[in-house]
Amino acid sequence: EAQVTQNPRYLITVTGKKLTVTCSQNMNHEYMSWYRQDPGLGLRQIYYSMNVEVTDKGDVPEGYKVSRKEKRNFPLILESPSPNQTSLYFCASSLQRQNYGYTFGSGTRLTVV
Amino acid sequence: RKEVEQDPGPFNVPEGATVAFNCTYSNSASQSFFWYRQDCRKEPKLLMSVYSSGNEDGRFTAQLNRASQYISLLIRDSKLSDSATYLCVVWSAGQKVTFGTGTKLQVIP
Numbered sequence: 407e408a409q410v411t412q413n414p415r416y417l418i419t420v421t422g423k424k425l426t427v428t429c430s431q432n433m434n435h436e437y438m439s440w441y442r443q444d445p446g447l448g449l450r451q452i453y454y455s456m457n458v459e460v461t462d463k464g465d466v467p468e469g470y471k472v473s474r475k476e477k478r479n480f481p482l483i484l485e486s487p488s489p490n491q492t493s494l495y496f497c498a499s500s501l502q503r504q505n506y507g508y509t510f511g512s513g514t515r516l517t518v519v
Numbered sequence: 520r521k522e523v524e525q526d527p528g529p530f531n532v533p534e535g536a537t538v539a540f541n542c543t544y545s546n547s548a549s550q551s552f553f554w555y556r557q558d559c560r561k562e563p564k565l566l567m568s569v570y571s572s573g574n575e576d577g578r579f580t581a582q583l584n585r586a587s588q589y590i591s592l593l594i595r596d597s598k599l600s601d602s603a604t605y606l607c608v609v610w611s612a613g614q615k616v617t618f619g620t621g622t623k624l625q626v627i628p
Contacts, residue, residue, distance in 0.1 A: 439616070448606070448618050448621060454616075508555075508565065508608075510562035513560075513561070513562050
């Protein structure tokens with residue numbers, strides 16, 4: 407089944423404790439992206455990657471890192487999480503062609519206390 | 520002005536009604552347009568692409584008006600299962616993707 411898989415689905419952590427949210431897609435998509443969704447603010451792009459070893463900042467990159475060593479994986483790293491990073495996170499992938507649209511992962515609900 | 524704007528709603532409509540949502544965008548160079556559906560606390564799912572010529576998928580019709588910079592979504596014969604938040608998405612040059620904050624639809628029995 408074609409899908410984007412995110413893990414974990416739920417995570418509660420403490421301020422400053424490094425964490426990684428994994429994202430993997432099995433559709434051979436070139437383009438991958440991370441979003442966070444907050445009430446009233448909608449989906450905001452954190453980072454995106456147009457292909458292996460190519461990553462770029464989105465609208466809200468502060469406090470996050472990403473890597474794209476393989477085409478299928480695009481992990482999101484929070485080196486020192488803070489409470490303002492409490493949010494619902496989605497990974498998404500797409501073929502490079504813009505008309506294709508995104509496939510989203512099921513989301514990761516992160517709480518930083 | 521926001522890059523992509525939607526009326527947040529909620530739109531409360533009876534079953535069987537026709538309902539329409541609009542979404543305006545500010546970047547005249549925007550290239551691709553989509554409607555997504557998002558159920559509460561779940562991932563957005565692609566509903567349909569939006570073309571200048573308009574496109575229809577069953578009870579759903581999407582239109583693009585480049586001159587006025589808006590896209591629309593029309594839902595005919597609303598079902599209870601159509602209750603969700605509808606997001607418009609605009610892709611611009613350089614792979615910039617902007618989501619609207621969504622319009623909430625509640626279909627009432």
